Amino acid sequence: MEARKIFLKEDEIPRQWYNILADIRLNPPLKPDGTPVLPEDLAPVFPMNLIEQEVSTERWIDIPEDVLDVLRIWRPAPLVRARSLEKALGTPARIYFKNESVSPPGSHKPNTAVPQAYYNKVFGIERLTTETGAGQWGSALSFACAQFGIRCKVYMVRVSFDQKPYRKSMMETWGGNCVASPSMETRAGRDALEKNPDTPGSLGTAISEAIEAAVADETGKTRYSLGSVLNHVMLHQTIIGLEAKKQFEMIGDYPDIVIGCAGGGSNFAGLAFPFVHDKINGRPIEIYPVEPTACPTLTKAPFVYDYGDTAGYTPLLPMHSLGHAFVPPPLHAGGLRYHGMAPTVSQIVAEGLATPRSVTQLDAYQAGILLARTEGIIPAPETTHALACVVDEARKAREEGKEKTIVFTWSGHGLLDLGAYDRYLSGMLSNFALSEDEIAQSEEIFRDYPKPEHLKSC
Amino acid sequence: MEARKIFLKEDEIPRQWYNILADIRLNPPLKPDGTPVLPEDLAPVFPMNLIEQEVSTERWIDIPEDVLDVLRIWRPAPLVRARSLEKALGTPARIYFKNESVSPPGSHKPNTAVPQAYYNKVFGIERLTTETGAGQWGSALSFACAQFGIRCKVYMVRVSFDQKPYRKSMMETWGGNCVASPSMETRAGRDALEKNPDTPGSLGTAISEAIEAAVADETGKTRYSLGSVLNHVMLHQTIIGLEAKKQFEMIGDYPDIVIGCAGGGSNFAGLAFPFVHDKINGRPIEIYPVEPTACPTLTKAPFVYDYGDTAGYTPLLPMHSLGHAFVPPPLHAGGLRYHGMAPTVSQIVAEGLATPRSVTQLDAYQAGILLARTEGIIPAPETTHALACVVDEARKAREEGKEKTIVFTWSGHGLLDLGAYDRYLSGMLSNFALSEDEIAQSEEIFRDYPKPEHLKSC
Known part of the structure; x- marks a missing residue:
């Protein structure tokens, strides 16, 4: 009987992100006047230790022991060989997934919530504010704050608050x-x-709202925390791909194709970036971020400077964006309903290091049901988008008769999204x-904004 | 950094239940006329391979390879050292739990759902019927049936159906x-x-209803499946305790106290029975099944012959029972709202091999919140009953200054029970x-039933 799961021991968790x-090189974040944002500009919003991480260009950054200790509540996450799916599809492809649904909040989000809570605690912060869409991120940060004894x-x-009490x-x-x-509670909200x-x-x-509430605290003991988009968030998530690489080494395999769903980009980046590193160093890998056709940031929207939030409190970030005023259709995958995309993910797509894909809501759920009935775990609506792409690639491998190795992230379980099923x-x-007209309309917004430079890393 | 989780590898999963x-010896199940039930009497309800297991007295029974293969979707389950809880309680006790919430349906229930679906499939059965209270068991059987391609x-x-869509x-x-x-759909229902x-x-x-629907299928391809109470269910759950024993061996520890919540008894039995075996062989262990004060089967109800269901379709079983017409208060721990208790669990309690405890709903939730904020996992309402007992024992150890080793089952997560939180x-x-009057009233029911014999195994 061949193993289903490739486990690492707790002491084999990577020690560095x-x-x-x-x-890669990024266009710098800008102020509304077009001048670069400086670390001190961000100090009212984030603690300085995280700002330093945000701008660091060190390749490897140590994971603090106290962070590792909390990550070990659920990590290392298993790398699972999806044999039942392979059998159901009759594909010669070997399909693997990193099961990030095993964390207490049920997704990959605590991989960054834990270090963010830790760095804030160390910096003397007593309370964090944040936003959440579907609720995965808000849950993860509440969990992490409980571990370090800070308030959240x-x-x-609103729509998710009402749909998912x-x-x-x-x-x-x-x-x-x-x-x-x-x-x-906030001016932006009112x-x-x-x-x-x-x-x-x-x-x-x-x-x-969350930024405003953090900045408004006159004691200076509150900061804001973001669950995706920013560089330090992507950094923390790379533990997914670094673990996966160790696990592939253990079994003597290596992926030809890397797939992850992408909303703000952190789940995708978490698995993909360590493989992007290998690709930059000459290894041939196909890397697919997958988004919904309803919110086609990478596949349809331009690479521009835009705000990360509606009120324009954030710096202008260089990213694929549908416009900060864009309100995505009421898609069930709340985590994929974001107008922008992480600058790092946007940049690797701009450079051709990753090739974005989009799938429809119905194709996504169809794949979700197939996976639930084969591999057993009920996927989060976000995850189902990656699954539709995996099923597609596995079928292609069958048609081509090729023994490809595919890996994807199972970003979360869908146990709090069963109403959608x-x-x-x-x-x-x-x-x-979205119609071409709607896309063109959103492009109009950026006419007077600064333009990102065309950068090429490799 | 000391490990949080003690992991086995997939090939270290026990191969026998x-x-x-x-x-131990049990009083036999009886027909309403007081004569023993024969295996062939059960044939319309269960497949013969499971009936054989139900009456077997072999100490070790092989787990089929195809069952192991599906169990490996989530097993082996980690044995977790609850260091954060220990710290919060300031106890010298070492507290461990088997985390059974890691299965796709989120509880220990698939440990028996999977072999039951398998044995039915092998016997040529195409459809299973069952009941479910809070929904854990129905979910587990649906999951297992999907794995073996049979209908469920x-x-x-009703109350849970409405509360937990x-x-x-x-x-x-x-x-x-x-x-x-x-x-x-059934006469019992109408x-x-x-x-x-x-x-x-x-x-x-x-x-x-479920029994009636199984027996009514004229093709003979439908059988009934029960998620607790019966001997073969307890058998399948012993994988919990057998894994735990291997894990304790790895770290050179062994429990002084074994705790599990008990509704029908299968979660408790799963962890406890392998330790009961050691206790029978002279090892001193305290073994505590924990039930709600609202449904005090083991702590208050008599050891009698009673039916497992309301309509009296099952045999008379020797067990602690509040009477088959008893309707427990609307406690949130639906899995603990059962009038009876597994005959095997009832028997070891009758013999003094285990000492039942009961806790109130509020004490249970208070412990649940403490565990969620320390160990991270949100426990099922059933599990919180065990937790209240664990907290109690950990405090006792602190008062006595004793380094006891405590182990309990984290029988499931509470992600579909958050409304209760x-x-x-x-x-x-x-x-x-329940008042003494209510208990006495329920005892009245059994006046004309056969009485179980007083048996003593050791």
Whole structure:
């Protein structure tokens, strides 16, 4: 009987994160006036130790012992050989996944929530604010804050807050405090409600609220925490790919294809960046970030400078963006409903190091059901987007008769998203796609913004 | 840094289950006329290979390779050292738990769902029927049936069906079919609805419905499956304790105290029976099954012959029972709301090999919150009952200054029970306790039933 799971021991968890900024160049974040953002500009928002990580170009950065100790609640995560899926598809491909759903909050998000809570604690911060869409990130940060004894305040996008009341209960079980966004607690929230009292909210607005609430604390003991997009978030997530590489080494295999769903980019980056490093060094690998056709940041939107939030509190970031005012269709994969994309992920796509793909909501759920019935785990709606791409590649391998090795991240489980499965199984879900007109309209926004330079790392 | 988790490799999973019937004697199951039930009497309900297991007295029974292969989707389960809890309690006790929440359905239940689906498949059965209370068992059987390509029909107790719609979605994502019980599909269901159209349902009635539906299939290709109580279910669950013993061996420790929550008994038995074997052979161990004060089967109810279901379709079983017509208070721990207790568990309690404990709902949730904030995992409402007992024993160890080793099962996670946490945190939950009158009333029922013999194994 061949093993299903390739396990590392706890003492085999990587001791350093991989920083892709050692291998690629990024356009700098800018202020609205077009001048570069300096570390001290970010000090009211983030603790200085994390700002230093954000701008570091060291290739390897040590993971603090206290962070490793908490990660070991669920890590190392198994690398799973998806034999039942392979059999169901009759493919010669070897399919593997990193099972990131095994963390207590149920996704890859605590990989960065834990170090972020730790660095804030060390810096003397007593309270973190953040936003959350589907709720995975808010849950992860509440969990992490409980581990380090700091308080956590979460602004949750209204539509998800109403659809998924269990996410709020989860955060509060860990001691977090969660309110619907837009709220009346911040100016950004009140403005949004004044414009549209019935707004379903958006990640952009929730980010604005959380930043405002952090900066407004006069004691100076509150900071803001972001669950994706930023360089230090991608850095923390590389533990996924670094573990995977160790696990592939153990079994003497190596991927031809690397796949991850991409909303803000952190799940994809976590698995992919260590392999991007190898690709830059000459190894031939296909790398696919997968997004929904309903929010086609990498596949359709331009590479521009744009704000990370709706109110424009963040710096201008060089990224693929549908425009910071873009409100994505009511897709169930809340984690993929973001107008922008991590600058690092945007950059590797701009350089051709990764090739974005998009899939429809129905294809995603169809793949999700197939995986639930073969590999057993019910995937998060976000994860199903990667699965649709995996199924596609496995079928291609069958048609070509090629023994390819495919690896993807199982970014989270769908146990708090079962209502969406219910609607899919009852035939109540449909596809969304943006028209060329809508895309062109969003491009219009950027006409007067600074333009990112065309950079090439390799 | 000391390890948090003690992992076995996949090829170290035990290859045999431990059968406690080699070590203790049971009163036989009886027909209503008082004569013993014969294997052939059970043939319309269960496949003969499982009936043989039910009555076997072989100490070790091989786990089929195809069963092991599916168990390896999540097993071996980690044995976790609960250092953060120990620290929070300031106890000298070493506290460990088997984390059974890591299975795709989120509890220990698939440990028996998988072999039951397998044995039915091998016997040529194409469809299984079952009941479920909180939904853990129905989910587990739907998951297992998907693995072996057989159909699954679940009768879910009405009150839980309404409170936890996600459980139905979960079962249907795995291809199962779930209806509320009482339903109009069976005579037992129609009778219950006729008596009380607004009945919240009970496990006893749902069992009656599932048995009736299995027996009614004229093709002979349907059987019934039970998630607790029966000997073969306890047998399959012993993989928990057998793995734990291997893990303790690896670290050179051994428990002084073994704790598990007990509804029908399978979670408790799974961890405890392999240690009961050692206790019978002279090893001093305290063994505590923990139940809610609201459904005090082992701590308050008599050891009698009673039916496993409300309609009286099952044989009379020798067990601690509050009476098959007993409807427990609307406790959130649905898996502990059962009028009876596994005959094997009842027998070891009758012999003094285990000492039952009971805890209130509020103490249980308080312990659940503490564990969520220290060890990170949000426990199922059932599991919190064991946790309250663990916290109690850890405090005792502190008072006595004793370095005891405690082990318990984390029987499941509470991610589909977060509504209950919400109510606890909002102060909306209360305790339930039965009066002596209510207990006496339930004893009245058994006056004319056969009486179990007083047996002593050791």
